Amino acid sequence: MCLGHSIQSWYVSQSFWRIVATSSWLFSIFDIILKLLGLSKNVFLVSKKTMPVETMSGSGIGPSQREDDGPNSGKTEFDGSLYFLPGTFIVLVNLAALVGVFVGLQRSSYSHGGGGSGLGEACACILVVMLFFPFLKGLFAKGKYGIPLSTLSKAGFLAVSFVVFSVGN
Numbered sequence: 001m002c003l004g005h006s007i008q009s010w011y012v013s014q015s016f017w018r019i020v021a022t023s024s025w026l027f028s029i030f031d032i033i034l035k036l037l038g039l040s041k042n043v044f045l046v047s048k049k050t051m052p053v054e055t056m057s058g059s060g061i062g063p064s065q066r067e068d069d070g071p072n073s074g075k076t077e078f079d080g081s082l083y084f085l086p087g088t089f090i091v092l093v094n095l096a097a098l099v100g101v102f103v104g105l106q107r108s109s110y111s112h113g114g115g116g117s118g119l120g121e122a123c124a125c126i127l128v129v130m131l132f133f134p135f136l137k138g139l140f141a142k143g144k145y146g147i148p149l150s151t152l153s154k155a156g157f158l159a160v161s162f163v164v165f166s167v168g169n
Contacts (some may be wrong), residue, residue, distance in 0.1 A: 011130075014164070015164075019132045020168045075141070076134040080148045084135070088147055088155035091135045094125040096163050 045059060078084055101122045138147040147155075 012074045015131045015133065018128075019134070022082050022090060026086055027083055076138065076147045077144045078138050078147045078151070079144070080150050082151075083104055084138075084147060084151050085155055085158075087132055087136075088151055089158050091129060091132045091139065092133075092155055092159035093162055094128045095136075097125045098122060098129070105163060 004007070101118055135147065138145065140146070
């Protein structure tokens with residue numbers, strides 16, 4: 001790109017700030033209020049990420065090199081924290097919307113006075129799922145790299161409730 005940043009770094013930055021805006025800021029307000037009232041002394045952490053180990057080259061001369069990134073390098077670690085609930089909810093709702101569009105469950109805009117085909121909405125859902133890709137990967141991963149069943153069940157319940165109430169109107 002002309003600004004000296006790659007498209008991948010732009011994408012990672014956009015993804016990070018969307019996740020921070022939906023997950024961290026929501027709960028940080030409550031965290032700050034509890035700290036001001038003296039009811040909480042917890043440190044606010046969003047997530048941990050497994051990073052590759054940097055080692056010096058064998059000759060001792062030259063820049064540091066990555067020895068082995070390993071299969072878990074760069075993966076997001078999830079725990080049972082409520083901080084992961086909004087992101088999981090957003091991914092599930094957008095996946096449900098995409099399934100509805102592709103299966104044909106979405107009502108036609110023409111019957112409601114609109115003139116669209118729903119293509120714009122589908123593209124927006126795809127963009128949201130791409131920006132929340134770490135959560136999408138967490139849906140299918142296991143162990144500390146997967147979204148815990150407790151968080152997934154809460155987000156699933158909220159997503160199903162949201163979709164049912166949205167379709168009813």
